[in-house]
Each structure stands twice: as structure tokens, then as C-alpha cells.
Amino acid sequence: MATEEAYPVPARSPGRSSAQSHASQQAHQSQGSLVDPYVGHYAARAREMVASEIRALFSVASRPEIVSLAGGMPNLTALPLDAVGEMAGQLVTDRGTVALQYMSAQGDPGLRESICDVMALEGIRAHPDEVVVTVGSQQALDLITRIFVDPGDVVLAEGPSYVGALGTFASFQANVVHVPADDDGLIPEALTETIARLAAGSQRVKFLYTVPSFHNPGGVTLSLERRARVLEICQRAGLLVIEDNPYGLLGFDGEPLRALRADDSHGVVYLGTFSKTIAPGLRVGWAVAPPGIRDKLVLAAEAAVLCHSSLAQLMVREYLASQPWREQIKVFRELYRERRDAMLEALAAAMPAGCRWTRPAGGFYVWLQLPPGLNSKAMLPRAISSRVAYVPGTGFYSDGSGAEHLRLSYCFPEPGRIREGVRRLAEVVDTEIELCTTFGPAPMVERATGAGPVVLTGPAGVDTPQ
């Protein structure tokens, strides 16, 4: 795939001077484009918003004959839709004048109280005043970045990292520096080394973004011992931690792990969501932050949306008050555990030697490493032809690395489809190994320097591999 076509507007490197970027903007203004006459008028930050060059392939991946192990959509088949529908209808009948009215940008006080009960399951003791309701945790990520990041500021994030967060960081022209992770999550020694290196270069690091439990895309979980060390390192460096925890209650073994926020209420901003434990269409998430940050988040939310959907907030509040939500989470866990088992068994049975993969103890994802010389992005068209889809690893790094990895999700397809998908993928990898042995490694597809991450969302209705 030609890099030039994928990036018609050269992306701005966070490291470039504003004079350089101004000059290049003027050049674009004079060029224009038949497709978009405003191409030269966009703000510099809009040039960091790039669609995926594999978007077209994802529109094909949503066809029924293809087993998609790409999408990260929660499986709603187990949600009691009749009960939820009845509850929603009753809510509008009984409290429509509140549920359909504006409300405060911080969110419904009753919902914020219930959110504190949910977080108590992970050891967090928070006051409802510390909670800000958001449009999914994605908006919390946007608001946090908006209030902290100036163009060129450094944000630390695990390598690999959640594609939606990388998209947000790119849109604010952050300079993302990845910190390596292994089977126990973020590596504390690597974090210390990275912080020291950046400090020596006088680079402004604004925060560490981390997904400690059942990582997307890594599938790994930060061990308890490392949680303490990561907090200690960040406290010593005066570095704010953004703990993004959408999957924390979807663990397959025992009780939920203690959140980072449970042990540091000043240095950690916690992001939560009901997208995986109820339904993503509600778009209800939240941030818990110390008072100063909380106030800025509320102001930023007000500027962005005035307030969030009152109806969705009251629906979630009612759901938590009247429905057996703890039992429902157990149902979801069992559903995902069965699919995780199907995927791990199929991988063990079919994948050729040289492949390695993570064994998630919760969440939705397996991160697979291909044998040396193989390139997951170059291989994707051949996988789609063999009727299986995945997400190439390059989407999860801001610097274009990750081509030797790919993400598989087991959350959505039936176990039988997962097994079939893995079988097809194993055949593709086998063929790829043969090709590589005969002709040498596939050339790496270079991305334009300074380009933001590949944001993988496709057009509406298409498999969205968030």
C-alpha cells in the first residue's frame, strides 16, 4: 500500500518548529484539492487525524463469510434486553421531565454515588464529588489530554497502547513515547529509564497513560508487585498517572485486582466506563480526579458538550439500582471466558512454531507475535482473502513499529467461529512463512515520519477494531 496515497496531507511532526509548520501550511493552502477545497485551512492538529490505510479492508471484514477477530465490540447477546427496555420506558414515563432535560456537566449526583459503589469493587474509596461523568471513557481521555497537553508535550504509554488513546493524543499533537511491557505489564525499570532519559533531554512529560488490567491490545495485566513500583516511580518523578480501566471487572480468575487509584488518590486519575459491563451504546463513562483536575475536567466538558445525555445517565443509575448488575457481570465474564478458552486452545492446536501469544486472564484480547521476518500489515490482505480478519500491530504504536505483532479479539464471535478463524489464520501464517523462506522477509511498509497513529475506525456500520 503506497504511503503517499494513505497520507495525502503530510502529517506534522510534533518535533517540528511552528515556523516550519506554518510554511508547510501555506504551501498546502495554495495547493487545495478537488476533493476537499478546504484542505489547506485545517488547524495543524487536524492534520494529525489520519484515517487508516487499512480502512477499506475493514469494510470487507464485516462481511458474514469473514471471521472477524478484529473488532473489539462487547457481546450484548447476554444482556436482558426486555428488562432494560421496560426499565427505560418506565423511566421516561415516570421521570421524563428530568431524564429529557439538561443537567450539570459534572453529571447526575445519584449516578456518581453509584459509580463510587462500582469502584469499591476494585478497592477505590472515592467521594461522588470527585467523579465527572463523561461520554464513555473515550471522552475522559479527550478531556484529560485537552487540559494537560500542549503540542509537542510528551505522553508516556505502554508499547503497544490502546489505539483510541493514541488517536486522541495525536489530535492534540502530543509526542507519545512508548514504554515496553511484558507478560506482567509495564516494565518498571523501563519506566525509570525512560523518565530519566526524557528529563536529561529537558522534555516535558505530562502524564503516564496506562491500562493496567487486561490490556488492550496486549491482553496482559500489571502484577500487584509492579503496581506498587509504578506508583512509587511516578510519585518520585512527580508524574501524573492516567489509569484507564474498562476491563477491570471482567477478570476470569477470582476477585478484581486493586486499582492503582486505590493506593494513590492524588497522583492518579482513574477512568472507568459502563461500555463493557452494561452496553457501549449508552456512552456513559467517568473520570475520578483530585479537586483541581476535576474542576478543569468539568469546565472542559461544559465547553465541549454543555452536559452529557441525562437520559443515558438516569438509565445507568436506574439499571444499577434495580437490575442484578453484579450477577450480569458474572454472566459476561463466563461468556468471555468461554471465548478466551476457545481462542487459546485453537491457537495452541494450529499456530506454526515461532508464533507467541499472550494468555489474557480477563478482557477481550490476545496479542500475537509472528515468526521473524513476517509483517502483519503486509499479510492482512491475504488473511482477508482467506476469510479471517485481525488488527495489525502497527495501529497500536505511534511510531509505526509493531509490524511483527497482531491483535486478536475473542469477545464477539461464537466459540466455533473463533476456532475456525484461528484455523484459517494459522494456514495464512504457514503460507507466509513459506514465502518468507523462499523470497525473504516482506518489505516493511514505512509510514510518513511524524504521522499520528493509524486510527482504525471504519465508516459507520463497519467492524470497528477499537
Ligand SMILES: Cc1ncc(COP(=O)(O)O)c(C=O)c1O
Ligand atoms: C483501553 C480502552 N480505553 C477506553 C476505551 C473507550 O471505551 P468507551 O469510550 O466506550 O468507554 C476502550 C474501548 O474499547 C478501551 O479498550
